[in-house]
Every structure is written in C-alpha cells, then in structure tokens.
Amino acid sequence: MLRLALKRSLRLGPAVSDTPSAAVASRGYHERVVDHYNNPRNVGSFDKEDANVGTGLVGAPACGDVMKLQIKVDEDSGKIVDACFKTFGCGSAIASSSVATEWVKGKQMEEVLTIKNTEIAKHLSLPPVKLHCSMLAEDAIKAAVKDYELKKAKGAPKQE
Amino acid sequence: MWNRRKHLLLSSLSLLRHISSTSHLPRLHPLKPSPLLSPSNSFLPPVDSQLRNNLLLELPLRGFPRNLSSSNSCSFCWNCGVVGPTSGVFLACGSCGAVQPVDASVDYFQIFGMKKIYEIEEGDLEGIYKDWQKKLHPDLVHSKSEKEKGFAAEQSARVIDAYRTLKNPLSRALYLLKLEQIHVDEEKTVSDPDLLMEMMEMREAVEEAKDTQSLNEIQSKVKKKLDSWSKSFKEAFNKQDFGSAVNCTQRMKYYERALEEITKKL
Numbered sequence: 001m002l003r004l005a006l007k008r009s010l011r012l013g014p015a016v017s018d019t020p021s022a023a024v025a026s027r028g029y030h031e032r033v034v035d036h037y038n039n040p041r042n043v044g045s046f047d048k049e050d051a052n053v054g055t056g057l058v059g060a061p062a063c064g065d066v067m068k069l070q071i072k073v074d075e076d077s078g079k080i081v082d083a084c085f086k087t088f089g090c091g092s093a094i095a096s097s098s099v100a101t102e103w104v105k106g107k108q109m110e111e112v113l114t115i116k117n118t119e120i121a122k123h124l125s126l127p128p129v130k131l132h133c134s135m136l137a138e139d140a141i142k143a144a145v146k147d148y149e150l151k152k153a154k155g156a157p158k159q160e
Numbered sequence: 161m162w163n164r165r166k167h168l169l170l171s172s173l174s175l176l177r178h179i180s181s182t183s184h185l186p187r188l189h190p191l192k193p194s195p196l197l198s199p200s201n202s203f204l205p206p207v208d209s210q211l212r213n214n215l216l217l218e219l220p221l222r223g224f225p226r227n228l229s230s231s232n233s234c235s236f237c238w239n240c241g242v243v244g245p246t247s248g249v250f251l252a253c254g255s256c257g258a259v260q261p262v263d264a265s266v267d268y269f270q271i272f273g274m275k276k277i278y279e280i281e282e283g284d285l286e287g288i289y290k291d292w293q294k295k296l297h298p299d300l301v302h303s304k305s306e307k308e309k310g311f312a313a314e315q316s317a318r319v320i321d322a323y324r325t326l327k328n329p330l331s332r333a334l335y336l337l338k339l340e341q342i343h344v345d346e347e348k349t350v351s352d353p354d355l356l357m358e359m360m361e362m363r364e365a366v367e368e369a370k371d372t373q374s375l376n377e378i379q380s381k382v383k384k385k386l387d388s389w390s391k392s393f394k395e396a397f398n399k400q401d402f403g404s405a406v407n408c409t410q411r412m413k414y415y416e417r418a419l420e421e422i423t424k425k426l
Contacts, residue, residue, distance in 0.1 A: 057356045061410035062346035064417030066359045088363040088417075132347045139349045 029091055030125035036095035041102055044084040046070045051155055054148025056140040060132055065089030067097050069140035071104060071112075073148055080104050080112065085140075092130040096120050096137035109145050235260070239308075248273060251315050252295040258304075259296055259312040267339060268322035278336060278394045282327060289323040329390050330412045333397070337409065342402045350410070359414045366421050379422045386415040 117134035235244030239258035244250035393408035
C-alpha cells in the first residue's frame with residue numbers, strides 16, 4: 001500500500017494498478033531504485049554516543065525529507081568498517097542513502113568525501129526533479145565524517 | 161446593446177484620433193468616456209474586436225482609481241464590448257456572462273476578493289469558490305464557441321488552484337512569499353541538528369505507533385506545533401522578517417509531512 005501511495009503521490013509510473021515489474025519496464029522508477037526500496041541495505045542505527053561512530057543528519061526542507069547516515073570507523077586504520085542509514089522521504093531519497101551506505105563501506109574517510117551526488121544519481125538513473133535526493137546523500141556522508149572527526153578531536157585531549 | 165457597443169467604439173476611436181493629434185495624454189475614466197470626447201458624426205466602419213482591444217490596451221490610462229484590481233483598468237468583454245468592473249476581478253462578463261481569458265497578473269487573493277495577508281477568513285473561501293464555479297465551470301459553456309470553452313477551462317482551473325493554495329495554510333504562506341518575490345532555494349539541504357533530531361524522532365514515533373490512540377496523540381501534538389509555527393509565520397511575515405518567515409514554512413512543511421504519514425496509517 002505504501003509503495004502504491006508512493007507512486008501515486010509522486011505521479012511516477014503509468015497507473016496505480018500496475019505491478020512493480022510492469023512499472024519498472026515502462027517509464028517510472030529505475031529498477032535499482034525499486035530494488036533499494038524493496039530490499040534496503042543497511043537500515044538501522046548505531047549508538048550515537050559511541051566514539052567510533054559518526055552521525056550525519058541532513059534534511060531537505062522543500063520536501064520535508066530527513067536522512068540519517070551513520071558510519072563506524074576503525075580508529076587505527078581510519079577505514080569505515082560499517083554504515084547504516086535511516087531515511088524518511090521518497091523512494092529516490094531512500095535509495096540514494098542506501099547506495100551511499102554501500103559505497104562508503106570499506107573505504108577511507110578521505111576517499112568517501114569524494115563521492116559525488118552525480119555518481120549516485122547516475123547509478124540510480126534519477127530524473128532531474130530527484131537530483132536533490134542524491135545531493136542529500138552526499139551531504140549526509142560529509143556530515144557523518146565531520147561528526148566523527150569532531151568527536152575524535154574532542155576525545156583526544158581527554159586521553160592525554 | 162448594439163447602440164451602447166457602437167457608442168463605445170466611436171468614443172474610443174475618437175479618443176485615439178484626439179491622442180494622435182495632441183502630444184499629451186488625456187485623463188480617462190473607464191465608465192464615463194462621453195464627457196471628455198465629442199461623439200464623432202462620421203460613420204465609422206465596424207472595427208473587429210481584436211483590433212479594438214489592441215488599440216485600447218496601448219492607451220496608457222492615468223488618473224485611475226488604484227484598487228486591488230488595477231489590472232482591470234482597460235478590460236472590455238471580448239464578446240459584447242462592455243467594460244469590466246472597476247472593483248473586483250473580471251473573470252466573467254457581468255453583462256453577457258461570457259467567460260474572459262485568464263489575466264495572469266490577477267493574483268489568487270484578488271480572485272477571492274481578499275487582502276494579501278496570511279490570516280484570511282478560511283471559512284469564506286468555499287462559498288466564493290462555488291460562486292465562481294457557477295459562472296466559470298466548463299460544463300456551462302458546453303454549447304459555446306471553442307474560444308470560450310478554452311477560456312472557461314483555463315479560468316476555472318485557475319480558480320481551483322487559487323482555492324487550494326489559499327485554503328492550506330502552508331501553501332498560502334509559500335504563495336505570499338512568492339508574491340513578495342522571496343525566492344526559496346528548494347535544493348538547499350539543512351543540517352540544523354535540533355530541528356532534524358526533532359523531526360527524526362517525530363517520524364520514528366509515527367512509524368512505531370502501534371494503535372490508533374497513540375497515533376491520534378501524536379497527531380494532536382503535531383497539529384499544535386503546526387499551529388504555533390503558523391502563528392510565528394504570520395508575525396514574521398507581517399514584520400517583513402522574511403528570513404524567519406521562510407524558516408517557519410520549512411518547519412511547517414516537516415509537520416505537514418508527519419501529518420500526512422499519520423493520516424496514511426490511520
């Protein structure tokens with residue numbers, strides 16, 4: 001029901017009664033977006049207070065979307081070992097954040113800062129009207145990294 | 161009716177001749193052309209309405225009663241030639257009933273005869289809306305010309321848009337900002353942690369709510385917040401503090417989204 005409401009509200013896809021596969025075949029959400037919507041990867045939450053967790057919280061006021069992306073960093077190597085997300089928004093926003101969590105895993109923090117929204121949008125074949133969803137995901141990654149680094153900076157003086 | 165039309169045509173054409181012969185422009189009142197101009201004695205060939213409208217629209221008219229609908233200053237009915245009203249909007253002719261073409265400079269508040277303020281009488285909207293549709297609805301022009309059918313479709317659609325925009329507080333707020341030429345960058349992301357945490361928790365609560373009662377509780381809390389931010393918008397807008405006004409609309413958007421989700425669940 002939610003899926004139908006989603007399609008109806010976004011006026012994407014030919015008719016409300018179409019099955020998902022038919023909608024995918026004709027002009028509508030790209031199959032990758034539908035896949036991420038139906039089988040979301042890495043939905044969840046880490047403990048915000050954990051020193052190794054960076055939390056990025058961003059929002060798009062124009063559509064009332066909220067996106068939370070969290071990364072778990074290995075403090076010795078600076079590598080992101082795990083990531084999760086929680087997004088309230090349209091299918092494109094959910095898919096963008098899902099893709100973001102997949103792409104940051106196993107990468108260095110400096111590396112993930114180079115992930116561009118255009119790459120996410122291309123991967124999901126987002127239409128122009130949904131480009132801001134991928135922008136939201138890029139901002140969420142940057143916010144999560146920034147949060148982790150701030151935490152680390154605050155934590156360091158205590159250890160000395 | 162034909163005599164009145166002919167009289168108007170004659171008067172307007174005489175006026176034109178008067179203008180071309182003098183360098184300065186006359187003061188005009190839309191409903192009283194006769195005292196200013198002497199009716200021409202010569203027989204003038206009938207002017208087609210298109211040409212007449214073009215000629216008239218090029219006349220800069222001064223000394224006009226500047227009211228809410230100043231855009232109607234030189235509106236003539238395309239069908240019967242009667243002058244449009246000096247107050248109120250000219251969507252349908254008061255004389256022959258013909259639906260007029262859409263005038264995009266008329267804003268939604270003018271269509272409903274309301275001041276351009278946030279705190280309008282929402283209860284009045286429906287009555288005025290229905291009154292307009294009694295005159296403009298496409299079903300009423302079933303047997304009329306293609307031209308008038310087109311006007312009715314567009315005019316009726318515009319009134320519907322106006323009604324919907326003004327009825328919902330958030331869309332009304334955003335429309336007011338638009339009229340003030342305040343451009344809101346729709347693509348900008350916000351990272352105000354307090355705002356986002358609140359919204360996140362609110363949406364999570366909606367998602368996790370297990371029964372109707374808890375949903376109703378959340379709904380009333382969110383409605384209260386929406387009302388209070390709605391009041392804040394009114395204050396900010398009236399003070400012309402557009403930065404705060406935009407902030408208020410952003411919050412209102414989040415609360416509206418939450419209410420939509422609650423409604424879906426209920």
